[in-house]
Amino acid sequence: MGAVGLKTHIWANNTRSIVLLAGFPVLLVLILYGLQLILMGFGFLPNSGESLGADMGMAASMLAGTIPLALVVAGVWFAIAWFGNQAMIDAMTGARKVTRQDQPELYNLLENLCISRGIKTPTLRIIETDTMNAYASGLSEGHYSVTVTSGLMQALDRDEIEAVLAHELTHILNKDVRTMVIASIFAGIISVIAQLIFRGLFYVRGGGRKNKNAGALIAVGLIIAAIGFALSIVIRLMLSRTREFVADAGSVELTKNPDAMISALRKISGRSYVRAPDDVQGMFLDNEPEKGNLVDEMFATHPPIEKRIAALVEYAGGRDQGPWDPDALEAGVSVTAVPTTTYGTAVPTS
Secondary structure: HHHHHHHHHHHHHHHHHHHHHHHHHHHHHHHHHHHHHHHHHHHOOOOOOHHHHHHHHHHHHHHHHHHHHOOOOOOHHHHHHHHHHHHHHHHHHHOOOEEEOOOHHHHHHHHHHHHOOOOOOOOEEEEOOHHHHHHHEOOOOOOEEEEEEEHHHHHHHHHHHHHHHHHHHHHHHHHHHHHHHHHHHHHHHHHHHHHHHHHOOOOOOOOOOOOOOOOHHHHHEEEEEHHHHEEEEHHHHHHOOOOHHHHHHHHHHOHHHHHHHHHHHHHHOOOOOOOOOHHHHHHEEOOOOOOHHHHHOOOOOOOOOHHHHHHHHHHOOOOOOOOHHHHHHHOOOOOOOOOOOOOOOOOOOO
């Protein structure tokens, strides 16, 4: 992929991100409207006493009072998530911070890539797990972080690890990381509201007001809330899916080594699962759905690894050696480029 083509992809993705993120407040209002219809149906809010259309119009007029309150609550949530996002992600994934002294060779690989682009080196973190994955996180310069699993470090050689680090660094350079974190915060707000609505239905016994349109209002409200919740998921998926192709291309641009990115993806394929919430999974290097599960494949946050490899072969001139055979380890082939003597033990952090 040429530089012009890559920059065009980045511009298109960022434009799409702005449009999609602007849709989250609209979805929030849509879900609030659905909630008001449900509460009106159960008699907790006043009704017009007339037709279904009149009740829906009355619910719409109530938004003038509920939207400011909802925005205040959402704003508080957003502020907490903005300043505490890294601590939350670390708690959900089990990541721990490491220093140059802890992992000198890995740190040097990341630092050299950053020097080549004239940016500050992100904080380095590691997750102790045999699976292979990585992700970038953070919201602003000086707060970015790159996290890799110990399994990734053990299985990949030096060039492959460098390619993965370059992939994650591309997400930082393109501001993908910030967009994904913000999208996850918005999606989390909408998800909690939607869950409160649906779970609350099991405990609602009805208010003191009677409404002849109760059944229709509840049904319409549930449909609207469900649509808003579903669209928030679709927006989150759209934000992360195409970005992986661009980050793969960015890795090649940084390392000039498409073969390393291809072989890294081959090793990671089918071995990348890390236990974490869906919102965090969207930031990973790979989040491959279970094969044969059409629903998971339809709503996957990442394109299939086969398609990513095909793009690297076609546009970056890479060579695909086919699926990786872990049994090569038993034949005496060295696949560990970054010596790690601290896996499985507690490493002091600074």
